[in-house]
Amino acid sequence: MNFDFDAGFDDDTTQMRDMVVRFARRELASPGCFDDAGDFRRRWRLAGKQGLVGTSVPGEFGGSGLDAVAAAATMEALGYGCADTGFAFSVAAHLFAAVMPVVEFGTEEQRGAWLPALSSGERIAAHAVTEPEAGSDALRLHTRARAVDGGYVLNGSKCFITNAPVADVFVVQAATDARGGFFGLTTFLVQASTPGLTVGRPYDKVGLRGSPTADVHFDDCPVPAGAVLGAEGAGASIFSSSMKWERTCLFAAYLGAMRRVLESTVEHARNREQFGSPIGDFQAVSHRIVDMLGRYEGARLLLYRAARSLADGGADEIGPALAKIAVSEAAVQLGLDAVQLRGALGVLDGEAESLLRDALPARIFSGTNEIQKNNVARALGLGRRRPVARR
Template sequence: MDATNTHLSPETEAMREMVLAFARRDLAGSGGFDPGEFRRRWRLAGEQGLTGGTVPDKYGGSGLDAVAAAALMEAFGEGCADTGFAFSVAAHLFACLMPIVEFGTDGQKERWLPGLCSGERIAAHGITEPEAGSDAMNLRTRAEHRDDHYVLNGGKCFTTNAPVADVFIVQAATRAGGGFFGLTAFVVEAGTPGLRVGRPYDKTGLRGSPTADVYFDDCAVPADCVLGGEGAGASVFTSSMKWERTCLFGVYLGVMKRVVDDTIAFAGEREQFGTAIGGFQAVSHRVVDMLLRLESARLMLYKAARGLSRGDDDEIAPALAKIAVSEAAVRIGLDAVQLRGAAGVLEGGAAALLRDALPARIFSGTNEIQKNNVARALGLGRRRPAPRS
């Protein structure tokens, strides 16, 4: 299948091809997690600009807009067989670095961004808690302001990159029951007394992405590590999720393309009853459906990316893109496995896509929450004013 994206500039297309070749050559990995190997590949990704792509160049990034970033992540996902590693890089960039870019002071940007862009340091974003997943406005992690610092107490779960992180973006409640304005975002250095990281999870999918719980026990954080000011945590989180729900899911577009291309080749080579199975209508129609899902999801994601690049205040496009890509990834994974028969459940691209796609319907806000967000943006469920007599 032709990989050309006609909506991309020649410069972006050239960057995409370079990243694709680099990822195929240097970032494959084993699909599991080894700390030393993870760090080695992370530094290589940093040298290629993957870990800081959307950060302004004055802070060590490449200054890419959302469309170019989505293309970068799509090439990354297509070329890197370890989707977990690609996911970790994307989460670092969009959920951690972009909040510093958009809400940090000049001093905070100069302090943290260069090392995080270069690949020397790794960031993790902590918001999810055992009793606050979809209900992100009701966190139990507390931050108490004392003199020139804040004291954090509580814990986070399912924190991507936590086992290897040098820097944590942490959301905590500074005003109990304060709702949208009750949360505050902090940048917390690894090794800060009172911060502890649990054991890495053993996950079904995204195995190459290290994930763990993070605990805070009277963890003192300087006041100059507050991101965006006290009470701005929800705004920080909402902005980062627009980037994540759009650009991060470019990784899945790339993985889906790799599996669809491989499935087309398989259907043309695998013979049963004296003919290639691609000649059977049941097979060919399933392959066409796989391609339709991929191309439809791609259109949705790049529409959201163009809006994000323009600075649109749009909740609908990123939410729809997240739903479209994640659901397409699961369906394509199922079809790819089914078309391969028993070989589909063995280790390989089809089985890996299916495993790695399952979490995509959950992280960055579940698909059910995305539908709630779209419905709210459409005004559904609001009581309309009674007509005037």
């Protein structure tokens, strides 16, 4: 097995993918845990010079202008070449959850002010939506934005915010209508240096340890009217759009990590001998590897189908949800299988146990897999309470 596989990519995308793999292997090696903000930014700037943090940003604002398929291919290559899946996750979260909302909903002034630096690696963005009591129920946020002369004042707290310890700007979802509902949320672009904004200590996580994560607090934090992204009340629409990008293109990084571990597992099965034969000769081992490959390939097909729909401007809600479910579940199971097939070596520090730890959060972030199933059922016209016929 090698990385030379076809997903209908054109020559430019194939060459770009191979270049990203070589770059990531050469420049993005790290211990795989966030403990040095300076080194994190050093690698981030390198990734920016390579075009990785702005792949889907239009060229006029310093990005590469790639569509969703090519952007997913880039993230897959990054996940394959960079053994620090947490770093790849941070890049993808920055781009798809925080930068793409500015691309799609920002004013010309907002785009010009933020996108060039966010695309070059000079600045880092974070998407602040999750709260202690509003994770899956994103329409009932407790963070409030109170209108005042010239703008708003934010009060509240966010938790589990990817890139928070290193972010220069936050894309913040807050309630401008206390009654909640679809039109009760508004999105703000808030600079990290704004008075009243504080970031907590980085979390010590089980997985994605190379991705810095922390809480964010707003205490009478002033934001000007020009910091509103889209329009007041458009927050839910902006959030939904960003999740389509995230549930599709971000999860491509996991495909790359899965492929990397799958290849090393095959190599291990070919070379590890027990009872006088390579363990790959045993049917229990070979069949498990075939199952690993099948899950990987099936998840990959779903993801790129969703990416193609997104690139074509489709309004598909089912595709991104199914892709997110398939990739995350396949990554967890592939990690379990890779650990099992390595025996005692699998529970030592290495890429098999790292994939498993990094995959576990994938079933939770971007909307839990249970919520994704609810979304798919709702799109199919299921899960609604049927009115009772009156007699």
